[in-house]
Amino acid sequence: MAAGHNHHVLDLCLFLTTAMVLLQNTMAYPLSTNSRWIVNEGGQRVKLACVNWPSHLQPVVAEGLSQQPVTEIANRIVAMKFNCVRLTWPLELAINDTLANSVTVRQSFQSLGLNDDIDGIQRKNPNFIDLPLIEALKTVVNVLGQKGVMVILDNHLTVPGWCCSAGDGNGFFGDRFFDPTAWINGWKKMAGIFNGVSNVIGMSLRNELRGRKQNVNDWYTYMQQGAEAIHSVNPNVLVIMSGLGFDTDLSFVQNRPVSLSFAGKLVFELHWYSWYGGIDWGAGNACGKFRDKVKWKAGFLLDKGFPLFVSEFGIDQTTTSDKEKSYIDCFLGWMAETDVDWALWALTGSYYLRDGARRADEHFGALTTDWILARNPYFLARLPFRARSALRGK
Numbered sequence: 001m002a003a004g005h006n007h008h009v010l011d012l013c014l015f016l017t018t019a020m021v022l023l024q025n026t027m028a029y030p031l032s033t034n035s036r037w038i039v040n041e042g043g044q045r046v047k048l049a050c051v052n053w054p055s056h057l058q059p060v061v062a063e064g065l066s067q068q069p070v071t072e073i074a075n076r077i078v079a080m081k082f083n084c085v086r087l088t089w090p091l092e093l094a095i096n097d098t099l100a101n102s103v104t105v106r107q108s109f110q111s112l113g114l115n116d117d118i119d120g121i122q123r124k125n126p127n128f129i130d131l132p133l134i135e136a137l138k139t140v141v142n143v144l145g146q147k148g149v150m151v152i153l154d155n156h157l158t159v160p161g162w163c164c165s166a167g168d169g170n171g172f173f174g175d176r177f178f179d180p181t182a183w184i185n186g187w188k189k190m191a192g193i194f195n196g197v198s199n200v201i202g203m204s205l206r207n208e209l210r211g212r213k214q215n216v217n218d219w220y221t222y223m224q225q226g227a228e229a230i231h232s233v234n235p236n237v238l239v240i241m242s243g244l245g246f247d248t249d250l251s252f253v254q255n256r257p258v259s260l261s262f263a264g265k266l267v268f269e270l271h272w273y274s275w276y277g278g279i280d281w282g283a284g285n286a287c288g289k290f291r292d293k294v295k296w297k298a299g300f301l302l303d304k305g306f307p308l309f310v311s312e313f314g315i316d317q318t319t320t321s322d323k324e325k326s327y328i329d330c331f332l333g334w335m336a337e338t339d340v341d342w343a344l345w346a347l348t349g350s351y352y353l354r355d356g357a358r359r360a361d362e363h364f365g366a367l368t369t370d371w372i373l374a375r376n377p378y379f380l381a382r383l384p385f386r387a388r389s390a391l392r393g394k
């Protein structure tokens with residue numbers, strides 16, 4: 001081997017070592033909060049640029065596995081520049097041992113008559129087909145970890161299925177399918193299962209609190225208990241709290257702080273679609289109205305020194321209506337300015353089974369129906385992936 005070549009090898013080694021150190025620095029888990037910023041172990045800001053990957057529908061398997069190999073999907077997530085996944089799961093997976101540990105992926109699809117998906121999973125992800133459902137979830141998390149993708153585990157609802165409506169019994173503590181004690185026990189279980197899985201950096205306590213029973217007092221009682229339960233089992237993760245009214249309203253936190261026994265882990269989440277908040281996006285002053293509203297509903301939290309994670313937003317990426325255009329122009333502007341952390345709805349692709357429809361296309365999805373290509377690269381290019389502000393106050 002020529003000397004010159006050796007030099008190149010040495011240079012390459014140095015380069016690789018440096019690159020790995022850099023990678024390790026940005027991936028210096030666990031994360032915590034410093035005022036309104038989410039930071040890594042070195043105190044550097046980590047901006048969450050996530051995509052929602054649903055795993056809470058009836059089969060209780062991450063969507064898309066009958067379409068593409070899980071490693072290909074993970075590669076696609078990285079190629080689209082997302083650094084994180086908000087992975088949704090139903091509470092039943094945590095509180096029903098039979099469902100979690102005895103029902104396999106194959107059996108789950110069989111019970112729903114989804115034989116095409118069984119064939120698809122056998123071809124694309126053969127190692128998944130006979131895994132118990134909880135192992136399937138763990139495997140998805142691990143594959144994402146191998147690709148350096150962070151994961152936020154989101155308890156989306158209790159009963160597996162499409163979400164959410166005000167009267168579906170999953171909306172608020174005390175609803176038919178939402179027993180606070182079962183929920184807390186389920187979280188202890190999940191927090192334990194994923195304790196030590198370093199790319200699981202956050203836990204989103206409950207998606208879109210809503211419905212007739214919702215009230216501020218119970219919100220504090222149970223959200224605080226839930227956060228304490230998670231932290232007692234897994235002190236590494238961020239605990240992420242949804243507001244009321246389908247996660248559009250955190251205004252009550254303005255005058256009554258959340259009280260926890262630990263610091264540096266609390267993040268709030270907000271959802272906002274074009275049909276949220278009663279804003280007429282066809283009207284000329286819509287953006288101003290939105291900005292006023294979002295400020296007192298949740299934006300104020302940034303000034304109070306809490307990170308705000310906009311964990312659901314999005315548009316029909318196939319045929320965007322004029323109103324959606326108006327909404328998304330305004331919303332992306334606000335997200336870029338405020339430099340919030342975020343998660344797009346959704347990664348899907350298509351769903352195995354949504355509301356009775358097989359291989360249901362997700363018009364809001366980042367990927368095409370077959371989970372191969374970006375559905376709308378022009379839209380993805382507009383998302384605020386990079387941090388705008390340097391981390392201050394250190």
Ligand SMILES: *[C@@H]1O[C@H](CO)[C@@H](O)[C@H](O)[C@H]1NC(C)=O
Nearest residue numbers: 092095096097098099100103
């Ligand atoms: C637990 O899950 C299994 C499998 O889906 C189901 O048959 C059973 O009814 C569930 N148990 C409860 C208590 O919901």
